[in-house]
Amino acid sequence: MKKIFIIIPILIFVLSGCGLETKEAETFLKELSKNKSLSQYLSGEPTLEYTNSIKKYYEFKINLSMNKKFNKLSDKEKYKTLYQVYELIKDKGFSYKISCGDKYTCSVDELHAKYNNDDYTIDFKDGYSLNQLEKNDEVIFDVEDEKEKSKENLSEEETQSSSDQIIYDYMENEFNRITNYGENYTPEIHDSMVAELASKKFGITAEEANEIYVSMSMNKYK
Numbered sequence: 763m764k765k766i767f768i769i770i771p772i773l774i775f776v777l778s779g780c781g782l783e784t785k786e787a788e789t790f791l792k793e794l795s796k797n798k799s800l801s802q803y804l805s806g807e808p809t810l811e812y813t814n815s816i817k818k819y820y821e822f823k824i825n826l827s828m829n830k831k832f833n834k835l836s837d838k839e840k841y842k843t844l845y846q847v848y849e850l851i852k853d854k855g856f857s858y859k860i861s862c863g864d865k866y867t868c869s870v871d872e873l874h875a876k877y878n879n880d881d882y883t884i885d886f887k888d889g890y891s892l893n894q895l896e897k898n899d900e901v902i903f904d905v906e907d908e909k910e911k912s913k914e915n916l917s918e919e920e921t922q923s924s925s926d927q928i929i930y931d932y933m934e935n936e937f938n939r940i941t942n943y944g945e946n947y948t949p950e951i952h953d954s955m956v957a958e959l960a961s962k963k964f965g966i967t968a969e970e971a972n973e974i975y976v977s978m979s980m981n982k983y984k
Contacts, residue, residue, distance in 0.1 A: 783863040787822065790854060794824070800846055803832035812868075820868040822860065828877040837903040840875075841895040844884050847873050848892065929971060930978035933960050 791808045795801060806827035812820045824847060835843065851870050854860075862868035875882040881898055885891035893905035936956045941947040953972065960971035 783861065786861040787868075790850075790860075791824075794847065794850065797846070797850065800843065803828055803835075803843060805829040811874075818866050820862065820866060821872075822868060822870045823872040823874060824870060826873070826875040828875050828882075830877075832875070833877050833880075837895060837897075838908065840882060841884075841903045841905075844873055844875055844882065844895065848884065848886055851886065926974050926978055929960055929964055929966075929974050932963065933957070933971065933975045936960070 787810060791810065794808050795804065804826060809825045811823040811825055813823075814820050826844075826847075832840065832843065860868045860870055871885070871887050873884045873886065883896040883899075884894070885896075894901050895903040933956050936959055937947070937952065938944070940955065941952055954968065957968040957971045957975070960966070960975075961968040964971070966974075
């Protein structure tokens with residue numbers, strides 16, 4: 763397998779020896795280095811590496827050198843930052859084909875972001891790997907896993923909300939029953955009475971029952 767590293771200033775010289783046209787690739791790298799949302803995390807100019815695994819077909823890999831600011835980001839933030847490169851690539855159509863001469867077919871298939879000894883990678887070749895960020899060949903962030911976690915958290919919130927609604931409805935019914943729909947309501951007596959009833963029925967403290975009732979009552983008027 764033929765593998766060559768290219769730095770922007772010598773890009774045309776190196777690739778032209780192979781018969782590849784490099785103007786479009788060079789222009790894209792320059793645009794990438796000037797991208798405001800990405801450049802703040804770069805410590806050097808982007809470079810290209812390409813492999814020639816199939817005759818007349820070249821796979822390009824973008825190499826980025828990252829700074830300390832990037833290293834301080836969470837894994838999710840790192841993924842979002844690097845995914846911007848793919849969005850730029852997609853806008854250019856390079857994820858399918860990049861112009862490199864009539865005799866060759868070229869595409870941008872991988873992104874490598876390096877900080878010290880760590881290599882962060884996003885593979886652009888298919889939808890599954892595109893949703894993952896790898897660090898030194900190990901997946902550290904997965905969009906689909908994140909979605910599942912969000913669903914689980916949402917489900918827990920919905921379950922809690924449903925439980926609170928049941929407690930609120932019970933207490934509201936008890937208030938109406940005991941006070942004849944508020945006609946005989948005395949706060950000092952009935953508030954604690956209904957809270958105690960809810961406490962016994964749902965296995966919570968009277969204070970928790972009262973907090974749920976007050977919270978749900980306020981939510982009705984938001």
